[in-house]
Amino acid sequence: MKSSLLPLEHAALTQRDFELIRQFLYEEAGIFLSDIKKSLVASRLCRRLKETGYENYGDYFEFVKNHSEHSEYHHFIDALTTNETFFFREIEHFEFVKNLIKTHPQKKSWQAWSAACSSGEEAYSLAMLLADHLGIDGQWQVQGSDISQRVLAKAEMAHYPLERNDGIGFERLQKYCLKGIGKQSGTFLIDETLKAKVTFFAMNLTQSCESVGMCDLIFIRNVMIYFDTVSKQRVINHVLKQLKVGGYLFISHTESLMHVKHGLKQIKPSIYQRI
Template identity: 45%
Template sequence: MHAAVLSDDEFNQFRTWLHLTTGISLSDSKKALLAGRLSKRLKHHGLSSYSEYFRLITRRTDAAEFQIALDLLTTNETYFFREPKHFDFLRGQILPKVQAGKKFRLWSAASSTGEEPYSLAMTLADGLCCTSWEIVASDISTRVLNKARTGQYDIDRAHNIPQSLLAKHCLKGTGTEEGTFMVERNLRSHMQFMRINLNTTLPNMGEFDVIFLRNVMIYFDRETKRQVVARILPFLKSGGYFIVSHSESLNGITDILKLVSPSIYRKP
């Protein structure tokens, strides 16, 4: 069987479906990436065209394959303590002002394989020694959430973790686990991982003191950004902080939040 070729019409079918399902907008330059990521699924099912695979996932008769396609087409690049100024702000400006006796809640709304929420957990564990806290970490991809729940990573992923935090909160793998490290159990006990599609009605999760929504809105068009932020903002407490990536801005997206510093906003 010859390898299937993704036509422009087929690419547009997938592009429209992905936008309607997740809010993610694919540019024309992503055609080869889409074809490459889905080609193995065509081979797996013995299909001769991308149109056949599109019919398979959009009929929704195979929920598992629908999720596999979503997982393959959502971008999950991440690493520990990415954009460190945000962690500095959390540590230096937010945590010292937390009221004792109240549980501090943080939502990592595009958590990928867990590096961001675990970086946040290490920061909270050190900065809130006498205050209870919890982190909700969500993503649209079940595959990356399953990886995150394990809390286990290749040792080369640890290079951005400060040595003091690595020693305090992580365990080095030995024997068959050599070459890996694991976030220690007590830290993981503060985490709740949830599959959430930001492009649909959100579940009731209560209010949060801080919401991280980083490196995801770059994949949304302006109207989708407005809709996603509008869905999320009711979950942010008055006085709470909303943090996006340094490459992102909420200018023209919402007038509810007030800019504190580049990429950091506060709800009045």
Template identity: 35%
Template sequence: MGNVLTTTEPGSGADPGQWSGLGQLERDLVLTDEDFTQIRKLIYQRAGIVLAEHKREMVYSRLAKRLRHHGLIRFSDYLARLARQPEAREWEEFTNALTTNLTAFFREMHHFPLLAEHVRQASGPVRLWSAAASSGEEPYSLAMTLLESLGPKASDARVVATDIDTEALARARAGVYPIEQVRKLDEARVKRFFQKGKGRHEGFARIRPEVSSLVDFQSMNLLAPQWPVKGPFDAIFCRNVMIYFDKETQARILERFAPLLKPNGLLFAGHSENFSYISKVFRLRGQTVYTLASHR
């Protein structure tokens, strides 16, 4: 644990004057202002993520386990270690630790009926891209939508799923989720697309092969000069990731999305993202759904 509360349990007979507020945390690791500034700079350079000033506690708690793993007590020593080894795998651990993964199956439900209608009208094999795949819930939701919408033709479709977080991608490839998370879906989808775990896997559910076979996972940094994905795509899902980038980075990524979409392709954004004022490449079609401005 990165932070330890300094309070005493109620009813212990401790002197009330010795109680401290819940917001006061005792730290065993040293994070200076200079360290925090350097971390913000490095994660921006590495992943385009803009960390606000108020994210200091998050940075401390998420990177603390990396320091303890290496037997360090000062963040400055950890940063020096990274600087000495520019190609070390620890950079991957650093990035993974500071990447936020909040996702769910069929998150922002209103997107999926529109996607289903769009792919039914598509010509040729359908290709979709989940550009922030996280632990797999989104790309698997896309694959389920393809199976429901296209029937036997879905076998020719593909979902490309990319993310910068390699640990999240490992969980995505495994396709195993807590049963409580899966039960939030309607019963028909659970029965069709998941296998219930037994024995040591009790309490978990696994994505069925007919779903997972449609998804190709690969590691990718949206800031990389070259992307390993090739279009054209019928739709690109880039939801709830652009909020971590500054406007300049957002505009640059949107411009790179454009040539990877089919002329009538769709770009799906997160509920709190608005691309209309960032780039003229896309125009708003519906609720957080965009199409190429050149397409009418």
């Protein structure tokens, strides 16, 4: 890898390099980039070129492609994933889980998995909900996974700007979060007791997900929008192996499993159950 701290002018992203990059990203992560994403790819990788000292996208990509163990490979994946998320996003899903817990008081343990958890908001939202209804010491666990190491590091930090707390509500903020003071004012931290119930790890959903174990609740939301039908099928095949009989799968309201074979019963437009 080259090294240079000077800002560099670099060549434009050629169509050929764009094709190679998108093919590689598709094979690695299942993410499909349409033609209109070319300028987005150029701007997102531009910073990587500056950081690494490469003068053109082709040489930079050649390095990434041949060094999948190198940290630059992860920077490349980080740069090309979209990580937008927030607490209690698509609140109907959390309401559904709440009712599920209430109507199954005899159920001993709950295992939830936020697949493609981004910076952790979805996993911590699930944890808050489960703690609300089963107690912080209840028999439940939340796992969060993502392909991007950058967002997983944020999830582990569990440190968020206060303006992003909208969905949490005052009561839960008091119960599960610590308000930053001094230099940390304007931020909050997830409390250690809640954090201890949530584990994060890197996982590429296009590969085996066996290490997750069997889950009652799988949230796989706002990630399949980046996949084509072939990738969706590949991912769903892996993910469903981890869903218990009777367990539920949640996708985003903006996504669909049309043309994907899954064998699940559709309960609501974005909620499915393994029967």
